[in-house]
Amino acid sequence: MxxxxxxxxxxxxxxxxxxxxxxxxxxxxxxxxxxxxxxxxxxxxxxxxxxxxxxxxxxxxxxxxxxxxxxxxxxxxxxxxxxxxxxxxxxxxxxxxxxxxxxxxxxxxxDLVVDRSAFDRIIQAGGFISVSTGQPVDGNALLVPKDVASKAFDAAACIGCGACVAACPNASAMLFVSAKVSHLALLPQGKVEATRRVRNMVRQMDEEGFGNCSNVTACEAECPKGISIENIARMNREYLCASFSSEE
Amino acid sequence: MSLTGLFLIVFLLVHLAGNLQLLHHDGGEAFNRYAKFMTTNPLIKTVSYLLYTFILMHAIQGWMLWSKNRAARGNQRYAVHVLRGAEGQSPKVASRMGWLGTIIFIFLLVHLYQFWLQMKMGVLPTVEYDGVTVNNLYLPVKEAYTDLGFVIFYVVSMYVVGVHLWHGFQSSFQTLGLNHRKYTPAIRFIGKAYSILVAVGFALIPIIFYLRYA
Amino acid sequence: MQLEGKIPPGQLAEKWTQYKSTMPLVSPDNKRRLDIIVVGTGLAGASAAASLGELGYNVKVFTFHDSPRRAHSIAAQGGINAAKNYRNDGDSVYRLFYDTVKGGDYRSREANVYRLSEVSANIIDQCVAQGVPFAREYGGYLDNRSFGGVQVQRTFYARGQTGQQLLIGAYQAMSRQVSLGNVTLFNRHEMLDVVLIDGKARGIIARNLVTGEIERHSAHCVILATGGYGNVFYLSTNAMNCNVTAAWRAVKRGAFMANPCFTQIHPTCIPQYGEYQSKLTLMSESLRNDGRVWVPKKVEDAKAIREGRKTANDIPEEDRDYYLERRYPAFGNLVPRDVASRAAKVECDAGKGIVPTGLGVYLDFASAIARYGKSKAHSMGLENPDADTIRKLGEEVVEEKYGNLFEMYEKITGENPYKTPMKIYPAVHYTMGGLWVDYNLETNVPGLFALGECNFSDHGANRLGASALMQGLADGYFVIPYTVGTFLSKEIRTPKFSTDAPEFEEAEKAVTERLTKLLDNNGSQSVESFHRRLGKIMWEYCGMSRNEEGLKKAMGLIRELREEYHKEVYVPGSMNEYNPELEKAHRVADFMELGELMCLDALSRNESCGGHFREEYQTEEGEALRDDKNYAYVAAWEWTDTGKEPRLYKEPLKFEAVELKTRSYK
CATH class of the missing domain: 3.10.20.30 (Beta-grasp domain)
Incomplete structure (x- = not known):
């Protein structure tokens, strides 16, 4: 051809x-x-x-x-x-x-190469669970319901490619950020610092110059891993709760 | 955006219910009484100031968001424009909320100037029902709605309002984090039904007036 | 010189515990004064950087990717082994150790493997705590599956993306250290040399891939976690950018390369389609839990399929040869990778291949679909379900287990694997060989450590499935944080190193010269074309089976190709810009030298073991014939000079806990 x-x-x-x-x-x-x-x-x-x-x-x-x-x-x-x-x-x-x-x-x-290090900085702002090597308890001591593990996995399947940003008319990074927030907030081990995490990650996302979500949903449609905008709603929920929370 | 939007959504329903008074065959009595009630009741008055604030907030927030989002996109556009949305979504509407909102804002200016301002300025003729003097708001309404130009302007604007709501209704729930596998389909259905109801409801009034009196 | 493995004394099961409690420590205050460079951010590099950062060292971590999360560990599909015995099926640390030593065909160090098995359970706990969404059962407990070469279920998995999830766990742990200021991240930086001061590794030369600037970075020690060199074959399941350069530069500075010829050929990859093909795609080994491998019994049937006159579905059951089940009844389709790969080659060499190139066999899920369908129908209370219902239900179960793999297969080949069997063929996947390291994971160059696939240590001559993830994380989370202290505890008085030292000067000059030479070459052929030619030589003569004549020939061919390369290669662009062609050119130049060493290593090992199959050394049944008397050693090669024969050092392998046996999966 x-x-x-x-x-x-x-x-x-x-x-x-x-x-x-x-x-x-x-x-x-x-x-x-x-x-x-x-x-x-x-x-x-x-x-x-x-x-x-x-x-x-x-x-x-x-x-x-x-x-x-x-x-x-x-x-x-x-x-x-x-x-x-x-x-x-x-x-x-x-x-x-x-x-x-x-x-x-x-x-x-x-040419076609872009700098996506903003995503790394967003993860550095809070996209982790604060556990050091050697601290954990037995893997089976933390029971995770099958469907919760599966939902967390669906969000964790994000490959961080940035297609969501590229597809969004607002160049919003909400799908990427919310996938990480969801992945960790859904799991019992990640709930502990959920408030702090969502607050810091959203702040960093804004600092990086990404746009806001206006629910166009192009991100979900173009996501190569089919990450759902349900995650964005979950992040919004987490963020609202964090805004009302008195926790630091 | 979502909170002010939701407030305006509730307001629109009340407004529509009130405006339907226009359709009584009573020379405008029901409507004028309703208008009087709306402008004098202290509780309603307080709410109306809230309403003005919310409209302004919604508009200003919207424009700020619009400009921030445009900046985030950068100057260079894609050569081929494709916009695909998630299943059951309307990405084209969603991506044009800024334009739609601006049109609605212009409509609002005209709308307020035409009816609301005239009443506030006290330049309207009055009419008396059971010994109570009220402004005859019905008169300018009837005048406007028998002018074909205005009727078209109103109908087109209501179409824009409907489209704005089509996305806005369900979007406000998503923004507030209320997305649920079980309930979201219902919210979407209600949102669409609501948008049609409001747009058609408001648009029908000038059309009926035009058919009846022009 | 005698190579010193530094294996601690004591009973095998006690060695690591005892050693840990007696090894020298570095106090928290001193850790703050010590700098560590980690190169590579895959499972081993990211986990090491995170753990060392947590301990309080100043860590600088380098990746040539735009983000640490792109490292190729991300592509591991199937799972990670751990001796948890959650299945109550008789698993234990010893059994995992034994399986790994046996799977590696007795060419790995007992003590290293035992330590690996010991810490395997901690890895799972660590990853769960980090938020890795491992597969769970309805009760919320961790699920397991089975992998090749073992008879227990000890593999933990996260759908078909276990590597991705584990890497993201390590990446997040490292990101946390970056945010705390303990780790500094240098992305888009490629290490092009290691700098030695007074014989110790004290820094690296790296090129900023965006600006092209050559940078000097100093530290008290250097840790390489730069992966394997499978791309020397051009076509492999490795990512396009995987390369040997970091390790090879260390070799050029005196580090030894161990067992470079030990290459793993993975049996289940999508066969090659055409000349333009840039890489091969792996289909997870987990598929062999349910897929049955076969070829037609009759050569004429195979020919008809190749020519498109017949399809798999036209071959009746009695005319199919499920050769793995026939040859290895005890393990069946789940024999280790080297065995399965060689068996496929035997069938294809006999003319029974089923793709146009003749290089492909079937992996069939029809029986599994029927079996699962029946069981599902039964559990749903359906009596006498018809064949279509069974098929539909069975496909649902298979989709749940392997959906993403089937989807990937369909995307690449355009064929629906639920309806027609998958076509597969072996492809280069992993390199067991690598930098020689002692028990501390330190190379023979003091202060230079190597982790993960980059070192040679734990898999012997063949790696078992789901063990690479285990080793990468074991090295990074649970070994290096301790063993780095054996070196650094002696360095607490050493001040920071200035990058103005003459050693840095010299190394930077060497790098600049190498790059300039490539750019100024102004030949006429692309880097890619040379790489492809090198790959062909390697696959032909140093691939799934090797012989003396072929290896000698290959060494000559590689030498010629290398000379031609330095005359004829054309590298566009300049040094001071983003220039992927230049990066590639430098990497391929290193592959050219490594390739020859691999052939030399294969030639000098006159036995067959694991992934190294010498045609001269096989049993009557065509199985690998080991020579434990003469070759139970690690071959560590010292690079002397280009054009001169590298020098071989032998580290004898002593087996105390296991008895050396002929590996049998029959």
């Missing part, structure tokens, strides 16, 4: 950036990233600079791949990361627009 790619090129954060057009010969078994590999090999053979994009595990779990394909983070397939998107979902002769995640909280580093 012959494809026309309109790829975003941007030298660094300060550069204005522009689209560049490339023709690529692909086949349907390739993953989207393998198709980009072919394009890059082509560029290198012409002694041009290849397009920078982030990728690592190519199994849909590390969360490194981060591009917007035809206006959708991770492309048109539901609950699929870019690396797991296969070319059989495209047609011969298609034109594909490839852009970086666009949000103030995710400044572009180069």
């Amino acid at each position: 012959k494809l026309t790619l309109k790829v975003w090129r941007q030298k660094d954060a300060k550069d204005k950036g522009r689209f560049e057009t490339h023709q690529v010969e692909a086949n349907e078994h390739m993953s989207f990233l393998e198709m980009l590999d072919v394009m890059n090999e082509q560029l290198v053979s012409e002694k041009k600079e290849p397009v920078a994009f982030e990728h690592d595990c190519r199994e849909g779990i590390c969360g490194a791949c981060s591009m917007v394909i035809n206006g959708q983070p991770h492309g048109p397939q539901k609950t699929t990361t870019t690396c797991q998107l296969h070319m059989r979902h495209f047609k011969d002769g298609d034109t594909i627009y490839i852009e970086p995640f666009r949000a103030k909280g995710f400044p572009v580093i180069k």
Whole structure:
């Protein structure tokens, strides 16, 4: 299949950036990233600079791949990361627009690569359970109902890719933050510091320049792991309770 | 946003109930009495100041949110615009709440100038029922609603209000953290029914007036 | 020189406990004065950074990823072993130890493995406390499943994403230390050299991958937790960026590489489709709990399937060969990975492969679906359910257990594994070899430690499923926090090191020169193309089975390729910018040297054991033939110089608690 790619090129954060057009010969078994590999090999053979994009595990779990394909983070397939998107979902002769995640909280580093360290700082603000190595009791001393463990898992399945931010018209990071807040607040071991956690994480999220949630729900629709906006409601609840709480 | 929104949602129902008085075939007596009651009862008066505050708060908060969210998105837009929402959601409406709200705000200005301000300024003619003098608010209403331009303006505005509510109703519950696998579908259903009721209810009044008196 | 394993004295079961209570400590006040560099933020690196930070050391942690959470530990699917005996099925610390030593084909250190088994139970407790959402039963208790090479259920899991959940647990623990100021995080920094002062590891040279700046970082000791080198094969289940550079740079500075030829080939991966393919995808070993591996009995059936004239469903039951069940009745489909992989190769070599390339076998869930369907129907009180109902109910149960894996398979292949059997083939997955370390996890370079897959220590010649997560976390949470004290307790008077020292100067210069050379090369071929060629040589001659002739040939080919590489490679861009091609070029250059060493190691080990199968050394039935008399040792290689033969040191392996037996899963 012959494809026309309109790829975003941007030298660094300060550069204005522009689209560049490339023709690529692909086949349907390739993953989207393998198709980009072919394009890059082509560029290198012409002694041009290849397009920078982030990728690592190519199994849909590390969360490194981060591009917007035809206006959708991770492309048109539901609950699929870019690396797991296969070319059989495209047609011969298609034109594909490839852009970086666009949000103030995710400044572009180069081409399709953006800086997502804001997510790390949000986790550092409180996305953990304060337990040191060696302290715990036996794993079975803390009973967790199956459905609670399962719900916590659903939230913990977040891969931190940032597609929620990229998809949201407000560039809000609420889905990411709420997934972590939910994961930990649902489990008995995480309830102890739930108040402090949600307060600190939300504060950090605001400081990073992400927008607010206006319940557009594009985040859930584009999330490659299908994280539910139920988590956002849960975080809102936690946050309201924290606001009324007298705990520090 | 959600708390002020929810208050306004309740207000709209009361307002609609009151306005339905307009449809009595009594030359406006029921409506004018209701208007009098609404403007003189001290409790209602207090609530009405609360209402003005909430409308302003809702609008100002909304605009602030809108501008913050636009800033968060950055200057560069995607070349291809796709907006997909979660199942059963209306992302297009949700992403345009700022515009919809602004239209509603403009409508409100016109609406208030037309009826509310005139009453407050005391320029309305009066009418007497059982020895009590009341402002004849019915008159300017009838005048406006027999003008095709105004009727269209009102009907279109009510459509916008309905769309705004379509998202706003259930969204306020989500923002307050009230999302539940069992109850959320019911909330969504009520929200949609409510939006239709309010929009159609308000829009019907000018239409009926126009058909009746124009 | 005699390699000193520093195994503490005493009874096997007492060694670690006794050693812990007698080892030198560093007081809290002194810890604050000591700096530690941790390179890598996978399970081993993140857990080490978190634990050392909690202890009060000043930790600097480096990752080349944009976030520590991207490390490849995240991709581990199946689970983590622990000797909890929650199933009441006879598990114990000793049994986990025994299974691991036996699974490793008696090429690991007894004392290390015993310690690993001992702390395994603590890992589960630690992770639960951190909020890892392990699978639970209805009563709220932790659930288990079974993995290859064992006969008990000791594997804890979080759906098919156990690695992800454990890594996030460690990442969060580390993030907490970052917020407390005990750990400083350097993301998008790649370590390109280790700096030795007076023979001790005192810092690293790292490149800031965003700006391209070369940075110097000093510390009192350096911990490498930089994973394995499976990507030397180009195609593997490793993430694209996994590489040997950090470990290899340590080797170039004098650290020994141990057992580099011990590579794990995982039996259940999605077969290769085409030349352009960039990586292979693993299907969790847990699938072998319920999937049955088979090929057609008749070669002509296999040929018909390959040519698309028949499908799996056209082959009647009596014409299918469930070769693992046939050859290994005691363990059946759950034989260890090396055994299952080799068996698949034997069938495919015999012309029974079922994918167009001839390299693939079936993993079939039909029996499991029927079995689960019947049991579910029974529990629902359905009498005489029809076949469709059974199938539907069975598929539901299978979906609950493996849903995400089936989905992933379908995404990649476009085939529905509920209806047609999965197609699988072995692929490179893990490297048991790595930097040589003693019992303290310290390499032969004082002050340089290696944890997790980066070291060689616990898995011998073959790793059992669900043991990599266990080892990474054991090293990071429960071993290094103690053993680092054996080195640092002698350093409490050592002031902080200035990065202006001539050693830093020299190391930085060397790094800059290497990078400049690559950039100035101005050849005509891409880095990728060389990497692919190297991978082909490695897979062909140093893959699932090896022989003397092939290995010798491979060494020559690699040498030629390396020379060509340094003449012909083209690296675009410049040094002072974000330049992934440059990163890759540097990594591939190191792979080129490692590849040759792997072949040399494989050549010098004249026996078959675990993942190392030398065709010359096999039993009549085609099983691996070990030579305990001559090869029960760890081969530690010292790099002398490029072009010169590396020097071999042997650390003899002494077995006191277990008797060396022929590994049998029949």
